[in-house]
Amino acid sequence: AQSVTQLDSQVPVFEEAPVELRCNYSSSVSVYLFWYVQYPNQGLQLLLKYLSGSTLVKGINGFEAEFNKSQTSFHLRKPSVHISDTAEYFCAVSSPFGNQFYFGTGTSLTVIP
Amino acid sequence: DAGVTQSPTHLIKTRGQQVTLRCSPKSGHDTVSWYQQALGQGPQFIFQYYEEEERQRGNFPDRFSGHQFPNYSSELNVNALLLGDSALYLCASSWGHTTDTQYFGPGTRLTVL
Numbered sequence: 587a588q589s590v591t592q593l594d595s596q597v598p599v600f601e602e603a604p605v606e607l608r609c610n611y612s613s614s615v616s617v618y619l620f621w622y623v624q625y626p627n628q629g630l631q632l633l634l635k636y637l638s639g640s641t642l643v644k645g646i647n648g649f650e651a652e653f654n655k656s657q658t659s660f661h662l663r664k665p666s667v668h669i670s671d672t673a674e675y676f677c678a679v680s681s682p683f684g685n686q687f688y689f690g691t692g693t694s695l696t697v698i699p
Numbered sequence: 700d701a702g703v704t705q706s707p708t709h710l711i712k713t714r715g716q717q718v719t720l721r722c723s724p725k726s727g728h729d730t731v732s733w734y735q736q737a738l739g740q741g742p743q744f745i746f747q748y749y750e751e752e753e754r755q756r757g758n759f760p761d762r763f764s765g766h767q768f769p770n771y772s773s774e775l776n777v778n779a780l781l782l783g784d785s786a787l788y789l790c791a792s793s794w795g796h797t798t799d800t801q802y803f804g805p806g807t808r809l810t811v812l
Binding site (some may be wrong): 590618622628629630631632635637655676678680684685686687688689691692 | 703704707721731732734739740741742744747754755757789791796800801802803804805806
């Protein structure tokens, strides 16, 4: 079985400051890892994904994440946030052999002017 | 190119009623997955349809059923509605019975009174 833990439920950060949203996963098999963003009253938009290869993954809107197999982590980072980054962020895990997504409970990012 | 579309956007039902939600996948996609997102929670996998058959199912009771049509669109049916069924229902589409590239629709907000 697979699971995801998002370590912070809420993250407030000042505009133009860096941010890191933490995600740890649990799996007995190889994994695919994802970060999605959800703006109020909208569906999920894919920010980035790790399937294989380079452990540093770059996504849209200046976000990046690093897959760390030894620490079973996939933390999301952005060097300088904007007001428009205020949203809910979800980490998710899947596997190459299965076709279910397991989502974390989400991290609410609030960018303060 | 239309993305994933869902209808209706909002729905209000009373306990014990039945509801049908609809999803049209992104052009070129043949696999549809359904998720339930309760308020303040991450999405939870309900089931996935591929080639008009339910291929995998999450931990949801038989009151939740679905269907996929030859044009790959899908329906989610929920019988004997409970208050706890109130949630945002998300549809996601992908290609070839995989989830490594999954696109989400905007969701249907179901309120059970």
